[in-house]
Amino acid sequence: MYYLIILLVYAAVDAIACLGLSLQFGVAGVTNFGFIIFQAAGAYVAATLALPPDTANGGFQTYLGGLSLPFPLPWIGAAVAGAVLALPFTFLFGRRIRGDFAAVGLLVTAVLLNLLVTNFKQLFNGDAGVALVPAPLAQGTFVATSNGYQYGFAAAGLVLAGGVYWFVRRITESPYGRSLRAMRDNDKIADSLGKNVLALRTGALVTGGAIAGLSGAVLVSLIGAWSPAAWSYAETIVLFTAVIIGGAGNHIGAVLGAVLVPVGFEEITRFITNNNPNLPPNLLPSLQWVAIGLLIGVFLWLRPQGILPERKRVINLAAAQAGPDAQPVPAAAAAVRERPPGHSEYDDREILRANGLSRDYGGVHAVSGVSLSIERGTLTGLIGPNGAGKSTLLALLAGTEKVTSGQIVYQGRDVTPLPAFRRARAGLVRTFQLASEYKRLTVLENLISAVPGHSGDSFLGAAAGRWLWRADEERAVEKAGDLLAGFGLTGQANDYAGDLSGGQRRLVEIMRALMAEPDMLLLDEPMAGVHPELARKIGEALRLLCERGMTILMVEHELAIMDEFCDPVIVMADGSVLATGTMAQLRDRSDVVEAYLVG
């Protein structure tokens, strides 16, 4: 009976930990190979907050702290410790480092912190670890070994796990959670659409760290001791295996994984003994690890989505919006942000100016010394042969690539040092040449995710709950519904964007950019792979947007499109601007014709 209760508490602890990991890995795509150190930190902090000073018990162990704090302060302290410990690691998850490098950095950290704690006895009693941690609320006859206490502890653990599930779900199903998932699917795109990727990753690391810390507190309160052997880096692998098997991104799956892997494998086999003298002495524990390794490989190959895959978030569009006569033109026009005329003191005609922009890759000058000026309300074309530097120029203007030298002035403000997401928030939004949808978000979610200023798109907004952001959400859904109807994609609204055809994905990308309410749109070959008839419709929609005050700079290879819609047109070759003018003017210039029109 005692054993069963212990098992229940272990299940609760592992479920809490797996929920934290599921939020980080499954939802936010942050691969934290050092997850166990956050649980360990929580356990140590909870232990030393609850323990008396280390001179007690004859001073047989040494540790920092020893504050004899009453329950629940040690548990709260553990969660805070897990959250605070996450902060120094956020630098690993900036925009500059590949996700797998950051994961390796955390793995190495986990191994070495374990070594450090093992050897530095003054901190947490070194190798032996801290022991005699007081059981919470154990007083008088209500002692830790009594049946009543054990039942109570198990019940409290399960309730706590339920609470963590409720909280993690609340975060995940909010607009903030949607942003986390968008970042997981494609962080570069999220950045270009105004998401602060570093802040989102920090949020996931800190929240997951707090949850891991809490799980450590529950565990240490149950077993009363905590030592480096309890948190080897391999324990992280066990938790990862649980989340992968259960279903990354599905929190019920994470709980299921916790029951199957850490509880099922580790705790139960702990009680199977190897009595056969013919077998090697540690065959069973070894096989246990081999099985974990096999599970990882087999599941990632056969069922990478896990037993319970991530749920599809279906959002119902009001049926009325799907009128058959809907057209992209008026729908797109709705995306233009209303703004009072003459609202600033700078030259209102010019929205964007580049002064001597250059970008080198190694020794290659992809863009060199480009200066240009874009007038408000124009639909400017950008043409040039392959390798002319068109896409690089777009990237420099949007901030997804850093300039080597030069200056970019947008709306009268020097935006050169601003990262892409800040420029996007200022209304300068780009699209990409290659398909860039969030694959595991539905079409509708792709669109809604780009809406700026959504009250649910922050950690606090998400934690506050649906009542706070319902109105914003409904407005966003309605607007997205109009766009989808206009572009004829209402029927695909709840399909995963990754399942669409190439042409449909282009449309999703344009619509998503429009949802971001740009003042200036940088489009990289928006009509590539789109049916010619639809391409014309898109062209018309873009022209109408410009008439209503939006400014568009568009890279396009199709000269017929340029002829019909774009004025002026900028010609680039070898990283520089060759000429600017109407298509008719350009056709008269021999250098342009030579560089591009003829080939």
Next chain:
Amino acid sequence: MSLLLASIGFGLITSAVLAIASVGFTLQFAVTDVLNLAFAAVMTAGAFTAYLVNQAGYSIWLGLVAALVAGAVLSVLLNYLVYTPFQRRGSAPITLVIVSLGMALIIEFGIAGIAGGVGVSYRMGQGSTVKAGGLVLTTVQLVIIAISLIVMAGVHALLRYTKLGKAMRATAANRMLARNCGIRAGRVIGITWAVTGALSGLAGTVFAIDIGTFDPTSTDIFLVLILAAVFLGGPGNAYGAMLGALVIGLSTEVSAAYIAADYKYVIAFVALLAMLAVRPSGLLGART
């Protein structure tokens, strides 16, 4: 003074072993694009293969050759049966890292299950000690350093002067482009697994010779040192890995002598995280 020299001596040997492993790891990553965390487990497999040969009554140097072959075969199998199928399917790099961790567990604890997880040693003499200045090294240690130097020179010659090396560098820089230029990238990658796998088998055996007594989990911490050396020099950069191995090997052993042996790995840890924070492309820069 003699303490410093002695620790430098230890550092040189650690660097020599580390350099073989780090160059193998970094080349493997550069060409195949797999951050193979099972590398240290393959080292262990090599070391135990050498142990089996040694136990059968043969010289450890013959065991070393067997380890080379075992490391190459195991790595080629890992690539052929596991990593390439995942890459063909378009799995994210991080998925492959997780898979490689799984493979590490299977290999390491598979060996532990069979070998019993107790420490074993090769049967070999250490040879006479050689004194040069204040440095005291055994013949075996000198042989390890010589092997390492030969490997470094060999890798340099391979990358610099052979067609295969050129193809490897081209594949590392841009696999698609290399393929379009007529380089059979699949074959280059296969050969790279064999070569770097042989290096890991070799590294595992000299590592085991160096530490004297080893068990299946001995290489766990060594993997951290490999990663530190590789990231210090710039992931994917063979010369960076050599430099990184020298820096990490010397600094861990010298700090062990002057600070405390228990904390000697901390310096590798700090080096790794500092590089990731300040200069993710490593000391010698590299592909990103």
